[in-house]
Amino acid sequence: MFNLIRKDVIALRMYFLFVAVYAVAFGLFLVSPFSPMMICMLPAIMMTVFSSSIELRNKSLLFIGSLPVRRREIVLAKYGSIFVYLALGMLLAAAIHAFNEYVLDVRFPFTALHLSLSAELAMAFAAIYYPVQFWLGVRNSSFISFLVIFLTAAILGGLGNLPGKLSLDLPSRTQLVAGLPFVGLLLLSVSYRISLRLFLRKDIDG
Amino acid sequence: MNENAVVEISRLSKKYKRFELKDVTMDVKQGFITGLIGANGAGKSTLIKLLMGMSLPSGGEVRVFGQAYASHEAEIKERIGYVADDCSYYEHLTVDAMRSIYAPFYKRWDDRQFARYIDRFELSPKAKIRSLSKGMKMKLSLAFALSHRAELLVMDEPTAGLDPVFRRELLDILSELMLDERKSILFSTHITTDLDRVADYIAFLNRGELVFNESKERVFERYALVKADKELLDADVRRVFVGIRETSTGFEGLTGDRREAERLFAGYARIERPTLEDIMFFTAKGAEAHV
Numbered sequence: 001m002f003n004l005i006r007k008d009v010i011a012l013r014m015y016f017l018f019v020a021v022y023a024v025a026f027g028l029f030l031v032s033p034f035s036p037m038m039i040c041m042l043p044a045i046m047m048t049v050f051s052s053s054i055e056l057r058n059k060s061l062l063f064i065g066s067l068p069v070r071r072r073e074i075v076l077a078k079y080g081s082i083f084v085y086l087a088l089g090m091l092l093a094a095a096i097h098a099f100n101e102y103v104l105d106v107r108f109p110f111t112a113l114h115l116s117l118s119a120e121l122a123m124a125f126a127a128i129y130y131p132v133q134f135w136l137g138v139r140n141s142s143f144i145s146f147l148v149i150f151l152t153a154a155i156l157g158g159l160g161n162l163p164g165k166l167s168l169d170l171p172s173r174t175q176l177v178a179g180l181p182f183v184g185l186l187l188l189s190v191s192y193r194i195s196l197r198l199f200l201r202k203d204i205d206g
Numbered sequence: 207m208n209e210n211a212v213v214e215i216s217r218l219s220k221k222y223k224r225f226e227l228k229d230v231t232m233d234v235k236q237g238f239i240t241g242l243i244g245a246n247g248a249g250k251s252t253l254i255k256l257l258m259g260m261s262l263p264s265g266g267e268v269r270v271f272g273q274a275y276a277s278h279e280a281e282i283k284e285r286i287g288y289v290a291d292d293c294s295y296y297e298h299l300t301v302d303a304m305r306s307i308y309a310p311f312y313k314r315w316d317d318r319q320f321a322r323y324i325d326r327f328e329l330s331p332k333a334k335i336r337s338l339s340k341g342m343k344m345k346l347s348l349a350f351a352l353s354h355r356a357e358l359l360v361m362d363e364p365t366a367g368l369d370p371v372f373r374r375e376l377l378d379i380l381s382e383l384m385l386d387e388r389k390s391i392l393f394s395t396h397i398t399t400d401l402d403r404v405a406d407y408i409a410f411l412n413r414g415e416l417v418f419n420e421s422k423e424r425v426f427e428r429y430a431l432v433k434a435d436k437e438l439l440d441a442d443v444r445r446v447f448v449g450i451r452e453t454s455t456g457f458e459g460l461t462g463d464r465r466e467a468e469r470l471f472a473g474y475a476r477i478e479r480p481t482l483e484d485i486m487f488f489t490a491k492g493a494e495a496h497v
Contacts, residue, residue: 007307011296054296062294065260067311068284204260 449488
């Protein structure tokens with residue numbers, strides 16, 4: 001599974017630059033209340049979509065299908081890569097936060113709740129995206145993928161400055177911080193089982 | 207398991223909307239080159255994808271190295287070098303970046319071997335894959351397949367799109383590989399002259415059905431091409447042939463029973479050894495061919 005995730009990281013390396021530019025743009029020049037969550041969460045969503053897109057363009061599933069890995073690992077790696085992209089988003093958001101706060105002396109609120117909500121939304125996106133992709137194929141699922149991205153962006157618009165506005169007392173805020181990723185993991189777990197069931201019954205084609 | 211077989215295919219079928227691979231039973235023998243022939247759409251790629259575990263059969267079973275894909279998928283593929291009919295590598299990457307993706311998947315990857323093939327095929331490690339011609343991509347695919355000490359090489363139309371010089375070189379490489387008796391090769395092609403040079407066994411698929419899987423010598427012993435005047439061609443004679451091609455003056459017919467043909471036509475017709483292309487053509491066209 002590690003090699004499959006590594007494969008995606010190498011194949012996407014040019015896109016990492018794009019994500020970095022995007023983070024700098026929205027973190028330093030176009031700062032808004034949504035910026036922390038956008039920087040944290042959208043790399044995971046973008047990289048997931050980019051990864052599928054280059055796989056479709058190159059018919060890479062044919063190459064992947066010939067590698068000495070089990071089908072189960074192919075599905076698991078797709079879900080595993082979400083955490084890599086999410087970690088990248090979090091690192092970027094933390095770096096932008098530090099640069100704003102300590103170098104530029106600009107307020108850039110980035111809290112545990114931002115992190116938690118970003119992780120939950122990115123996992124929820126993957127939990128919907130992958131089963132649809134395994135069911136319909138990348139090409140046929142692109143419209144649904146677009147719809148899911150649109151909905152996620154809309155949710156982000158609605159929730160972007162929510163963490164700042166939430167005046168919850170400490171236990172419930174803590175519960176929320178811990179609970180949201182847990183919900184995300186639960187969704188991913190159910191989604192993985194659905195994707196695996198679909199992929200084990202399908203031919204691997206480009 | 208048949209001791210000499212690296213691949214055992216038993217009653218294998220695969221149904222698509224417009225095509226069906228029907229009840230194929232065959233094996234690929236260790237230490238030999240098996241050529242899979244058939245017209246476009248005969249089911250060669252379907253059979254290879256089933257053999258690679260990439261397609262799931264509608265019925266029947268595939269065992270490779272005596273193991274089934276359901277329980278030993280990764281172990282089986284570790285021992286197979288696969289060359290697809292189309293390049294499915296990441297086109298935006300360089301040859302070397304693709305190597306860095308590919309190599310870690312194989313426990314027995316040999317970087318030196320890969321470098322030797324890259325050099326032999328005149329591929330630059332810095333070249334972007336999208337900049338390579340179809341033939342160069344095929345060479346790259348071959349370099350990957352040959353660099354992890356695979357015991358079985360499976361190639362889907364590897365000579366399609368290659369210039370005659372490299373086609374001959376590829377066949378030489380395959381012959382070199384066969385010096386190691388533990389290695390086996392299955393490759394599909396519709397360029398049957400390639401198989402005349404190197405194949406030991408020929409498996410022939412026609413419209414999703416296996417016509418034969420026999421040693422090349424046995425195929426040529428069995429089949430005969432009969433050329434004679436049209437007057438000979440009555441209803442009984444027609445039944446002797448797998449396929450007939452009629453012209454205004456005479457006919458050519460392919461029979462799968464050379465002895466019977468010699469008994470019937472000696473002195474009346476020319477009986478020749480058919481090429482693999484003749485066998486493919488007459489079998490595919492049956493009694494329909496007219497000129």
